[in-house]
Amino acid sequence: MAWATVLARSDDEQGLALRWSGRMSLTARILAINIFALAILAGSLLYLDSYRKRITEARVEQAQSEVTIIAEALAAAPPESREALLIRLGQESSSRLRVYSAEGPKFLDSWDGGAPTYRLRDPADEPWRKNVARMLDNVFDAIVGESRPPPYIPAEERQLGDWPEARAALAERRPATMVRRTPEGTPFISAAQVVPGSDSVLLLTRNARGIRAGVRRERLTLGFILGGTILLSALLSLFLARTIALPLRRLARAAQRVKLGRAREVNVPLLPARKDEIGLLARALHDMTQSLRYRIDATEAFAADVTHELKNPLASLRSAIEGLERVEDPALRGKLLDVIKDDVVRLDRLVVDIAEVSRLDAELSRARFEQVDLGRMIESLLGLWEGRAAEREVKLAFARPRAGTAVIMGEEARLARVVDNIVDNAISFSPPGGLVEIAAADTGEDVIVSVEDEGPGVPAGSREAIFNRFHSIRPEGEAFGRHSGLGLAIARAIVEGHDGAIRVEDRHGGRGGARFVIRFPGVTA
Secondary structure (H helix, E strand, C coil): CHHHHHHHHHHHHHHHHHHHHCCCCHHHHHHHHHHHHHHHHHHHHHCHHHHHHHHHHHHHHHHHHHHHHHHHHHHHCCHHHHHHHHHHHHHHCCCEEEEECCCCCEEEECCCCCCCCCCCCCHHHCCHHHHHHHHHHHHHHHHHCCCCCCECCCCCCCCHHHCHHHHHHHHHCCCEEEEEECCCCCEEEEEEEECCCCCCEEEEEEECHHHHHHHHHHHHHHHHHHHHHHHHHHHHHHHHHHHHHHHHHHHHHHHHHHHHCCCCCCCCCCCCCCCCHHHHHHHHHHHHHHHHHHHHHHHHHHHHHHHHHHHHHHHHHHHHHHHHHHCCCHHHHHHHHHHHHHHHHHHHHHHHHHHHHHHHHHHHHHCCCEEEEHHHHHHHHHHHHHHHHHHCCCEEEEECCCCCCCEEEECHHHHHHHHHHHHHHHHHHCCCCCEEEEEEEECCCEEEEEEECCCCCCCHHHCCHHHCCCCCCCCCCCCCCCCCCCHHHHHHHHHHHCCCEEEEECCHHHCCCCEEEEEEECCCC
C-alpha cells in the first residue's frame, strides 16, 4: 500500500511536470533554460555591492591609519612648521586636514594655504549622463537593499561639535571614523584623532570618488560581458531550436497527414544529412509510414480477394437453392443437395482459413516461443501423413536427425501447421507409387527442413506466386473446393514470424518434382 502511494505520488508529480512543460513550445523552453542560466550570471552585478563595501572599508581603515600617523607627525613637528607640514601632507594624501581645539574653533586647515584636494559637485550642474548613471546607482542600491550612510551637507565653517567623529575621538582618546554620502552620491570619508600631547583634534576628510568610479567600471564591464553572452546565447538557442524544433514540426505535420489519410503517399522527410537522434527518428517514422502503407494495401487487397473468393461458393449455393425450388426429380434434388453441402464445407473452410490469416500476425507477436525439436515434432506427425499417403498409394521417407540437434525457438503448434501444409501438398501432387522425402538437419547456424515430391514440380515463374493468398494450383482429379488457396500463404506467414524463410526449388540431380526448403535460425548456445 505504501509503495502504491509513492508510485501514485510520483505519477502525479510527473504528470504535473509534463502539463507545465507542455504549455511551452520547444523553442521557448530552450530559450528559457538558457536565459535562466544567464540570469544567474546577471546576479554577479548585484555582488558588486559587496565589492563596494570591501573597498569602502579598506579606504576607511586607510584614513584611520593616515590620521593617526599625521597626528603623531604634527605632535613631533615644531609649532612653527606645523601649518606647512599639514598643507604638504594634505596634498600628498588627497585629503583635507583640519585641527580643532578642544573648545571647538578650527585653528589649522590644509586648504587655507594650499589648493583644494577634492571638489564636491552639485548634481544640478552635471550633464544628463551623470544623472542617468546616478539613477542606475540608486536602482542597484535599491535592489540589493543597501543601507545609505547619512548625507554630508557642505558648510563654510564648522566647529568641533559639528563632527561627531571628532567629539568621539576627543572623548575616547582614540581614532574615530565616519562615512557620509555627498549630494553627488560619492562616499565622504572622515577620520579624527587627538594630537598626542595636546587636547586638539586632527580631522581628515576625503571625497572617495574613486570608489564609485571603480564600481561603475566593473559594472559596465560585466554589463558588456552579460549583454554579449545573452546575445550569443539567444542566437545559439534559436539555432538549436531551429535544428531541433523545425525538423520535429515537419515530422509532426507528416504524421498528421498520415493520420488524416487524405493522401495515399505521404512524403515523410528522411533528413539524410542528420546523423543524430532526430535523423534516426525521421528514418524510423518514414519506415513506419511505408510499413503502414504496405499493411493497408495488403489489407485492402486481402479484403478484395476475400470478397471474390466468397462470391463463387455463394453464387453456386444460391443457384443450387433456387434449383431445389423448381426441380421435382429426387435424383436431381440429391445432386443439388450435394452441391449445397460441398459449398457449405467450402465456405466453412474459407472462413476458418481467412480468420486464421487475419489474426496470425497478432498471435505470433504475442506468442511465447519455446525450444522445439523439429525432428521429434515431424516424427510425431508421420502417422497422420502415412494415412493420407496410403489413400494415394504414396510412400513417405523421413531422414531422422540426431536427437536434440534440429532445435529452434518457436511455437510448436504453428510449426506443425507449416510442415503439415507442405507435406499435404507433396502428397497431393505425388503420382501413385511416388515417394515424398522429408528431412530436418542442423547446418551449424540454421536448421533446415526440406520436403521433396515426385510430382510435376512448380514452374520457375510461379515459385513466388504460389505463396500469395488465394493462389491455388491443384492436381488433376482433385475435387474442386477442397483447398482455400491460403495454405502456403499461412505457411509463409508462420515461417517469417519465426524469423525464417521458405522457398521452392528444383530437386537436386535433375530429378523431377518440387523441393520445398524451410530455413529457421538455430538455437544459440
